[in-house]
Amino acid sequence: MAPATRAQYIIYIDYERCTGCRSCEIACAVAHSATKSIYTAPREKPRPKPRIRVFRVGELNVPMRCLHCANAPCVRVCPTGAMHYTDEGFVVVDEAKCIGCGLCTLVCPIGHPYVDPETGKAVKCTFCYKRIREGKLPACVEACPVDALIFGKTSEVLEEVRARKASVLAQAYLLGRDILPSPA
Template sequence: MQLGFLVDLHLCMGCKGCEIACKVENEVPLSTWRLRVKYVDVGTFPETKRTFTPLRCNHCENAPCERICPVSALHYLENGIVNIDKERCIGCAGCVMACPYGAIYIDPQTQTADKCTYCAHRVASSMMPACVVACPVQANIFGDLDDPTSNISKYISHNQGNVQVRKPEKGTNPHHYYVNGGNVTLNPLASQREEGHSLFTKITTLPVGGHH
């Protein structure tokens, strides 16, 4: 079994339901996120477009975070999920530095690394991840990549030529796919990030682990 995720960006409407569901399910502390939805605006008024991209851990087959972790706190489960043992983590932040997707953070409450686990605890009980359940348009598709009859395998099959991963050149082989993605949505260097400006807050960076 190889669990994977797929997001159809054409369906996502940026409601952030997945983001909130994840926060609630996993009790993710304030100022940190396992899953987030990034808005990127393209064009000049009136020819403008807003894109929404849910970003979470890619559960890579060749995960740099697993490789760099000195104590195997980050480890693979048999179903392919890259899981984290917070009791073992020493908080060296090597994984935060190694992850090419910025998906790992230092939990300010436990002072250990944390990230999306594809809701491994729910999956173990044969439930879907919280973000999948919350999505009102079924933009999040989760399932077994090794099973050709699973929804995710069928979706990938039907959208061949239009399935992307983030930063394929890193050789991480992510198990997180996007359909209808593009350079603007998947490449952080393809959009400008204005310092001190976003829709609802002027805070753009946070101290790691909750302290300077």
């Protein structure tokens, strides 16, 4: 097991933009299929499984995927070393080593990995590390038609997010200046 490190990449989720179309789920399953085609993947055995799911919470749609913890409980409890970090720091499972014990499921703080009854192996998000190494976007990000999923280097993505939030704050400030009595 590699030392715990936080991956330098992030998929930032903009919950307000998510329309709940579930295109990310489809793209995820296809990306994790053998044939990599929407037309043939649904017929594969074992069936390709999506590793992202959109939940409806009140007014918001919430795409749930692995957070790729820096100090991942699933990696720590895995008895065979199947759950491990890639060089980038993504948490992935080595199916050859996985015995399907399900300890990863028990310890995950957000309920992400589970043991697939069809294969007896843990199923989880891989951050599409192979696609990223080829210079492609993670499949869910590429599929999102409204840019609710934003992929990039953590520092760069957050820089942009902060800039956007800053403009919200600035507008609030300007609005406040207009509607509040000016300090005498």
